Amino acid sequence: MTDTISPSRTEPPMVLDAGTLGRPVHLLARISKQVREDLAELLRLRLNVRYRARFEVEQVAMRRLDTRAPDAAWLSFGAATGDIACTIERSVLMSVLAYRYGLRTPPVDPPGEAPRETATEERLAALLGQQFVELLAGRIEAGVGSPLPQRLPLFKPVGRLPPARGSWLMEARIVEHAHNSRGSICLAVSDGWMNRVWHQLTPLRAKAGEQLEQAAPLPTRLALTLVARLLQKDIPLGQLADLQVGDVIPISLGTTDVLIDDSRLFTATVAEHQGKLCLTSFADVD
Template identity: 35%
Template sequence: MTSPALSPRPAALDTRSLGRPVHLLPRVAVRLRETLHRQLCLPWNRRYHAHYDLREVTLQPLDRAAREAEALLDPDAGRWLHAMGPSGLVACRIDRMLVNGLMARRLGLAAGTADPAPGDLSATPITATEERLLQALARQGCQLTLQGLAQLAQQGPDSDDGTAASELPTLQVGSLPTNSTDAWEITLVVRDADAQPERDMSLRVVLDGAYLSPLLRQLASLHRGPSRAAVAVQPLARRLTLKLQARLLEQEMELGSVLDLAPGSLIPIHLADATVLVEGSALMRAAVAEHHGKLCLTSFEDLE
């Protein structure tokens, strides 16, 4: 006797997405990509004569299980710089290929022509110079990401919400902390067009949910629109909208006269009363008057 097939286990709902406009986050990520590309990659390109391009930015709840799986396969993937900021966790991880490429350009080396493979790089010990550059890049990445999120939430970068990088404690090296249940991950995919072959490298920033709460509230308020109570208290004349059109002129002309028209031709007309149409139906007649150089309708009369 064969046992019945087991039904697939239903996926658990992510409580970080419930009641939040997460479907609008891809649109936010596009605007954040434009800001970070201008503030992060373009200065690198000008300074080092490089061709870095911020290909993609994603903003989503942190998948901690996926990050733990990456750390098992690659020890560098489990190496994060993190700190507990004023509003919670701030963490950053940058691919070593990106750090070493920038370091080579800073030292005047021909970056991109003889870059080591990722597997060879993982076996190379981290130097003090690389560690200092990693700290600087991680701090810069956190600063620009937090400022970009604050601007998208219509808050100034100098607002007193604890998001300025200068207020962050020193970033400590270690694994990704697990004491934040409402954590979000912003992933920046950077491409180095000078590398042989071209490579996509990532810069990940993990933030506590408190840093994204202003942005999510702003998106929710824009998505909801005016409250139902505010609409209900308005009278019917205010809630009901109609399309109003005015037919100012009807002119009959012979076909030959129409064919003779050329640029600069004048057609003499006489403005009489205008026919007013509501939703395509002629309902009223109105006189046409001039007021401060504009044509206006006045003296409305119902059509019989």
């Protein structure tokens, strides 16, 4: 019997993305979670409350565009910091149009015919797209955990420009329960706005004084809390019950125990200096 040795499989080499090196990519989930809350509130106020709709944000995730941008009706909006492009899946637009025009169900294209984008759809996509873009830019400027600014950044339409390869995409999955429709809203963030995202997610560097402190020897940087038991006095229960307002319990301060995390390490003498009690004459506990 002959054993057959199969050739070992070699894993493909890992390709490092230069656009992510040194970036806190692992923290992008924080801003995605915050944008999900912002977008849900926007849909609630603009659509759900107004039309009694049931739009819900299922999830929001951010990823890098490694290939060509998906074929979609991209609309780009510009500001001083940079552009943000937006595309809204047609199922979401049709659901919004149904509510705006009082239809019970979204419009359906005739079978066998390719969907044709109408002028009404274009206007709605531009209106909603600008709102979503300005919402995202406001969150980037505010940072994670802070309220949105009262005045969001202003954007202007700059054309139908799809995002370039290497851009960062934020995709939100939207569901409308009454129409049982699902779709996505995708935002492509330019380098200028992504630099602000990285800045918001990167922890602030230590100040110069803190850096010098970190360079000092460990014994000078390690802080411990000392607790001194100044007094322990036994009183009979009867005497304690007879105490009245104004009574004085005579005590005398002598040697006290010094503890760190409930561990008795030293004894010390209690002294008075300029009206303050101080510990002196430290001695190790045997």
